[in-house]
Amino acid sequence: MATSSDTTTESKAITKRPKNLAKRKDANKWGYFFVAPFFIFFLIFNFYPMFYTIYLSFTDLAGWATEANFVGFQNFERLYNNELFRRSVFNTTILWLVNFFPQIILAFILAYWFTNRRMNLKATGFFKSMFYLPNIITAASVALIFSSLFSYPRGPLNLIMMDWGLISSPIDFFRSVIGTRLIVSFIQFWMWYGQTTIVLQAGILGIDENLFDAARVDGATDWQSFTKITMPLMKPITLYVLVTSLIGGLQIFDIPYLLTGGGPAQSVETMMIFIYKQAFQGGRNLNVASTASVFLLIMTSILSLFIFNSFRDKKARKSVKGVK
């Protein structure tokens, strides 16, 4: 239907206006029209809330109050002195570090194996999808699976370990600070290493084969070509993985919240859980939640910029674009 109306439009336009040029110029404005929905959405659901949040962080809006009074930097000052918030920053950092380093190392190894022509692994496609699978399951289901897996006293893991004689009495994992942190970090690791592997693999495949061939002719070992060619050329893509993982890691919320709600002893209370609790529980302190959000935004920006800069010094490569 659309096509037929288009042709009639065209034929009429042609009869009316003999010059084709004018018509083509006219068509350009449809471009704006078609990108408009995105910008309207962006303005309503991203731009406005962002600035509204920043505005709220300078007010005293909380609880049932409907009017916000300007209070200057008071919220920031209080947040800075807030022990629980500091603890949540610390928790977030720990959770991210413990999940990211094993993740990137394993992903590198896997990506290297998958792309290594000498090893010539079979069924890499199958393994890649298997490794990616945890990422497809929703966080709620993952949290449920792990909480029943580690449940106390009669969870499957406790039963198996007792059966094998590894432990004499069941362990209450979610009552232990280290245990809970490790479990949360492990889940993040397990959910994301497949994704990271695929990104890194794409990066490795983007490297010119001739470089490896030339190195091989010169007598380089596998390890040498990996450290001297692959690693340096992978910098941009590693940077990409690092920054996206950092941003995701700073905003970690679903898994720890669904597993223990931040406990035990606030050990996995992350910044996002802090923000959520401030906004929706207790006194519903929207102002504090907004302030913490603004802080998180600033922190994310500074860390990202820092990482970008520290990589840029060693010369930015064109392959960033090619790979992405």
Add this chain to the structure above:
Amino acid sequence: MLNKKWFLGLATMSALTLAACGNGDTADEGATDEEVVETEDGEAFEAPTTGGEGVLDVWTFTDEAATMINDYYLEEFPDLDYEINISEVPTEEFETQLDPVFGTDSAPDVIFAEQAFVKKYVESGMLVDLSQFEGIASGAENTFDYVKEIGTQEDGTFVANSWQTTPGAFFYRQDLASEHLGIESPEDMQAAISDWDGFLNTARDLKEATDGSVYMVSSRGDLNHPYYMSREQGWVVDDTLVIDDQLYELLDTAKTMVDEGLMMDADPQGEEYFAAMNGDEVMGYSLPTWGMHFWLKPNADETAGNWRMVTGPTSYFRGGTWMGITQTSDMQEEAAQLVEWLTTSEDFMRTWAEETGDVVSHEGVVEEVRGDYEEEFLGGQNHYDAFADAIPAIDGSIITEYDQTISGAFDDLALTPYSKGEVTQEEAIEAFKLEVQNLYPNLQVD
């Protein structure tokens, strides 16, 4: 022809925009589209709705509301010239759904609220004064005082009322008691556990007699509710956090019971907690009126008939549902009629008590029916009579708008870790205070 393109583009855009808006702003135009949302546990439920003009919107978290309204209220008044739209939201999502619209035009006309959070809405100042309605004011004279006290604002305005009272009791296994403790009747049991020292000693006797195979109680959840309700002051007095002496005693009792192996230490309302109702591992549970019907009976089919109830170390109450009318409601008269009938009508109270066994809030009706019960589950004991005895001792003044959050924080950060020996008492109290200060920055903590 240009118009057609404009139209197509606009249609696409508006479709996209509408899809994203959900039913947030469209409430007043009568959004009855059923939107399905999920709770934290992934359980799906329908988003609450408001019906617009001429529809009385009722938001609740309990399925009793639908029963009471559909099977009783609408039977009694079949010719109402308006519709009643009941939205049932799971308890854990109720506040997050209600809070954003409460106080706005999109709010429902009638809300149900549970003891844990009723004060939040009562003190919000956004519920209407019920004493302005003749019927409720006179009807509520028969309502138990503590029920009205909880439904009353600090300045004395009466804004929420309830159809039920929820005294608690200690339910125990008579067969285990006679076998291991030689206690043959509820009277003897009550004598043995009339205070917490007696309770602990009985628990020790039980452990000795059974070599630790039978625990006195299942979890800290059997201790905290009686203790909370025996405090002298609520959580917050004059904007200051109060840690009553009873709470320190609760910490000590719970720790003693865990240390000495007198408590099974299951998670309250967890799998083991319910499983033990059918086993022979746990002597008793602290439960209120509704706890017997909804938790104990369905999980204790194999041990039915062996249970008895006594007051226990302290009289207490737990839970209960109040009803209030929002100030933004444009059908306050109609709403008041509903609240009046459900919370003060003698006829309804009597029928409801007789048909469900619920302990109602009408003093006269309770007096009238209390003699007529014989609960087979309790081996013929009259539970209604026993519950009715406990009502006058209930103190509603210690319920505050902070209860849900602060009690939750106390359970999570002080009671649980301290009783399990993970932290010292000082650390526990510090962690608890820090959390409270964060949840309510305007409170004076310390």
